[in-house]
Amino acid sequence: MFPPTRTALAALALLSQSALAATCESLAQFTAPGTTITIAKAIDAGAFEGAGAPAASFKQLPAFCRVAATLKPSSDSDIKIEVWLPAERWNGKFLGVGNGGWSGAIVYPALAFGLARGYAVASTNTGHDGGDAKFALGHPEKLIDFGYRAVHEMTVTGKAITKAFYEKAPAYAYWNGCSSGGKQGLKEAQKFPNDYDGILAGAPANYWTHLMIGDLWPAMQTLKNPEAFLAPAKLALLHKASMEACDKQDGLQDGSIENPASCKFDPATLLCKDGATEACLTPPQVDAARKIYAGARNPRTDDQIFPGMPPGSEKVWGALAGGPDPFGIPVSHFRYVVFKDPMWDYKTLNFDKDLALADEIDNGLLNANDPNLKEFFAHGGKLIIYHGWNDQLISPMNSINYYNSVAAKLGGVSKIDSSFRLFMAPGMNHCGGGDGPNRQDSFSALEQWVEHGKAPEQLIASRADRSRPLCVYPKVAKYKGSGSVDEASNFVCLAQ
Numbered sequence: 001m002f003p004p005t006r007t008a009l010a011a012l013a014l015l016s017q018s019a020l021a022a023t024c025e026s027l028a029q030f031t032a033p034g035t036t037i038t039i040a041k042a043i044d045a046g047a048f049e050g051a052g053a054p055a056a057s058f059k060q061l062p063a064f065c066r067v068a069a070t071l072k073p074s075s076d077s078d079i080k081i082e083v084w085l086p087a088e089r090w091n092g093k094f095l096g097v098g099n100g101g102w103s104g105a106i107v108y109p110a111l112a113f114g115l116a117r118g119y120a121v122a123s124t125n126t127g128h129d130g131g132d133a134k135f136a137l138g139h140p141e142k143l144i145d146f147g148y149r150a151v152h153e154m155t156v157t158g159k160a161i162t163k164a165f166y167e168k169a170p171a172y173a174y175w176n177g178c179s180s181g182g183k184q185g186l187k188e189a190q191k192f193p194n195d196y197d198g199i200l201a202g203a204p205a206n207y208w209t210h211l212m213i214g215d216l217w218p219a220m221q222t223l224k225n226p227e228a229f230l231a232p233a234k235l236a237l238l239h240k241a242s243m244e245a246c247d248k249q250d251g252l253q254d255g256s257i258e259n260p261a262s263c264k265f266d267p268a269t270l271l272c273k274d275g276a277t278e279a280c281l282t283p284p285q286v287d288a289a290r291k292i293y294a295g296a297r298n299p300r301t302d303d304q305i306f307p308g309m310p311p312g313s314e315k316v317w318g319a320l321a322g323g324p325d326p327f328g329i330p331v332s333h334f335r336y337v338v339f340k341d342p343m344w345d346y347k348t349l350n351f352d353k354d355l356a357l358a359d360e361i362d363n364g365l366l367n368a369n370d371p372n373l374k375e376f377f378a379h380g381g382k383l384i385i386y387h388g389w390n391d392q393l394i395s396p397m398n399s400i401n402y403y404n405s406v407a408a409k410l411g412g413v414s415k416i417d418s419s420f421r422l423f424m425a426p427g428m429n430h431c432g433g434g435d436g437p438n439r440q441d442s443f444s445a446l447e448q449w450v451e452h453g454k455a456p457e458q459l460i461a462s463r464a465d466r467s468r469p470l471c472v473y474p475k476v477a478k479y480k481g482s483g484s485v486d487e488a489s490n491f492v493c494l495a496q
Contacts, residue, residue, distance in 0.1 A: 024065035024085070030164055034077075035157055039068035042087065057109065063087035064115055067161055071153045076141040080125040081154045082106050083161045084115045091118030094162055094170035096155050096196065098177015098184045099123075100431075101329055103146065104130040110176070120170065122158035126150040132328065133336035143337065147365040148187045155188070155195045172450060176443055178202030178431040179394065182385070186402075187368035189383060193376035198450040200443055202431050203387045203394050206368040206402060207306065209358040210296075211394060212330035214306025216346055217296035218317060219326035221288040224347055228284035230321060235314045237279070238289055241270055242311035252479045256427035256436040259476050259496060260310035260389050261397070267293070292321060295395060300352045307397035316392035316429055327393070337361065369402060371409035377419040382449045384421050384456070386442050386470070388428025390435065396424060403473060422473035423459050437461035437468045460488050469493055 028040040043066050048058040064084050071079040095117075097110035103126040114121025127145030128135035136143040155173070163169045175185040175196045182204030188195050205211055222229050230238070246263035247253050257263055267289040272280035281289065295308025309317060320327050326346050335344045338358050364370075373383065387399040403422045407413045427436015438461060445456040458469040458477075466486040469477050471493035483490035 024067075024087075024165070027065065027067050027161060027165060030067075030161060032157060032160055034072045036070045036072075037067065038070060039066055039082075041066050058112055061112055061115055062089070065165060069157065069161075071150075071157060073149060073153055074141040074144070076139055077127055077145055077149075078142075079127040079145055079150045079153060080106060081122055081150075081157065082111060082124075083120065083122045083158045084111050085120045085162060085165050086115060086118055089118055090120060090166060092168070092171045093119055094159055094173045095119040095121040096151065096158065096173070096175045096177075096188075097121060097123050098151075098175070098179075098181015099126060100179045100181060102128075102131050102133055102332065103180050103184075104128045104135070114176070119174075120158070120162040120165075122154050124150045124154040132332040134332070134342075135336075137336045137340060137342075144365065148184075148191055148368075151184050151188060152192050152195060155192070172197045174443075174446065174450070175199040175201075178204075180205050182206065183208065183368045186383075189373055189376040189381065190368060190370040193373070193381065194379060197380065198382045198446045199376075199384070200446050201383065201385045202442075203391055203396075204368070204385060204399065204402070205394055207398055208333075208366040208368070209362045210306045210355070211398070212333045212358065213349075213351060213355055214296045214308075214395060215320055215327050215330045215393065216349060217306070217351075218292045218309070218321035219323070219346065220349065221291045222321040223323045223326065225284060225288075227282065228288040229323070230285055230288060230317065232318060232322075233278055234281060234285060235317050237270060237281070238267060239312070239314035241265065241267070242314060245269075246311055250476065250478060252485060254485060257310075257312040257389065258426050259424075260312050260426075261400075262496070263311040265293075265311045266290075288321075292317060295397075296351065298352050298355065305351065305355060307395040307401065309392075309395060310389055310397070312427070313390040313392065316390060316434075319392040319430075334358070337366075369405070371402070371405040373406055373416075373420070374410060377410075377416070380450075382419055382446060384423070384442055384446050384449075386423045386425060386440070386459070388425045388430060388432075388434060388436075388438065390427055391430045393430045400424070400473065418455065421456055423456075423470040424473055425461055425470050426468070426477075428461070437463040437466055439463065440470060458493050462488075 024042040028037050045063045046059045067083045095114040107123045111121050111123050127142050127150045173196045177185050182201035183206045185199040185201040186206045242265040245265040246257045250258040267286050270281040276282050293308045296305040385399050387396045389396050428434045428438040432438050440459045440461040448454040458471050461470050467488040469488045475493040477491040478494045480490050
């Protein structure tokens with residue numbers, strides 16, 4: 001663990017650095033405990049290149065001060081961060097941006113997003129490089145960095161550098177991340193509730209240990225037994241049947257299911273009756289589909305481990321069930337974190353004892369499912385979670401379960417409604433994309449809520465020539481009965 005005085009020392013360093021604001025290059029002299037500045041360079045407008053992204057994607061960026069640093073809160077830590085500071089027209093605010101998967105890289109497009117909006121913005125590689133969990137083998141401190149410490153240290157140091165450059169502390173601090181980035185945001189709210197004023201958490205991977213089991217569950221159903229394999233044509237067949245069963249539930253046939261949780265589709269309706277054909281499912285395939293819809297369950301207790309994939313999402317099941325190998329993130333978790341065996345075979349997974357072992361080893365390190373957000377809400381913190389109903393990597397019911405757990409912990413929905421809003425997006429895949437309207441500016445909605453007290457009742461999502469409202473959970477969008485079905489203004493959010 002890092003010394004308990006580090007945050008306090010960093011705060012003192014922040015105050016002592018206020019005289020360094022003359023130039024970007026002067027930030028090379030910035031000092032704070034365990035911090036080494038490696039880059040302090042002024043970047044002209046449109047001149048940033050490299051970082052593994054096409055230079056054209058940064059051509060519209062304004063001039064900024066690029067600061068890179070290495071943080072060592074423990075003897076085995078090697079946390080890389082970058083802080084980008086607008087050279088002009090700083091909006092007076094700080095933004096931390098999240099990662100994906102095993103999170104071993106600075107996320108330059110996310111830095112560009114914040115900079116373009118006038119933010120002082122920071123990103124971290126979470127203490128390692130690469131996209132799997134090999135870094136954790138024999139390095140428990142690095143696993144702590146990945147679990148939560150790197151983001152917190154980045155935030156403390158990023159704010160201090162921002163104060164040093166502008167001679168003024170940020171008026172507001174925001175978090176924006178999806179998937180692992182969503183988990184990171186929730187971990188901040190739970191463990192370091194004063195770091196951020198507003199947190200946008202998309203499709204959060206917050207119940208990490210159970211998600212790792214949940215993401216292996218579809219592969220176990222379709223890859224261990226070749227007769228149960230669901231080829232793309234079979235997934236398309238399932239999708240067509242589920243849409244026929246549930247698309248009209250909201251009174252409108254529009255190619256997406258507004259509330260998949262209310263859909264009662266049974267894949268047995270596709271069971272082959274006169275021999276296997278392309279137009280039906282064999283008994284093993286029906287069984288596999290049923291189990292994917294149901295989600296991972298403990299075979300001994302029948303308890304739900306992680307929720308399943310909802311009707312309407314079948315076209316993207318291939319990400320977890322399509323093979324030839326299972327999804328790499330959970331395999332890496334069990335190999336390098338749980339069993340510490342690079343040769344571990346997913347086919348040996350025991351959904352009872354291995355889950356218990358994973359939870360015991362984690363002990364709250366990677367999981368971010370603590371429902372007690374009282375302290376975050378107490379200082380005015382606002383939280384928005386959004387999740388696509390067709391998410392192919394993280395069951396959308398996970399976000400609903402977390403929302404309900406927070407409500408239960410803090411006294412009911414009415415007690416959290418002024419601080420926490422959940423938006424479910426019909427037809428949207430993991431963090432974006434998909435058949436339904438999937439582009440929405442939830443970040444601006446968060447800003448309005450934090451800074452002006454305007455709580456979002458809906459978000460407007462768009463795709464091509466269609467727009468729809470995403471309603472605050474548990475409300476759903478209903479067609480008014482007149483006007484174009486492709487315009488959000490012709491829908492209203494109503495209780496289910």
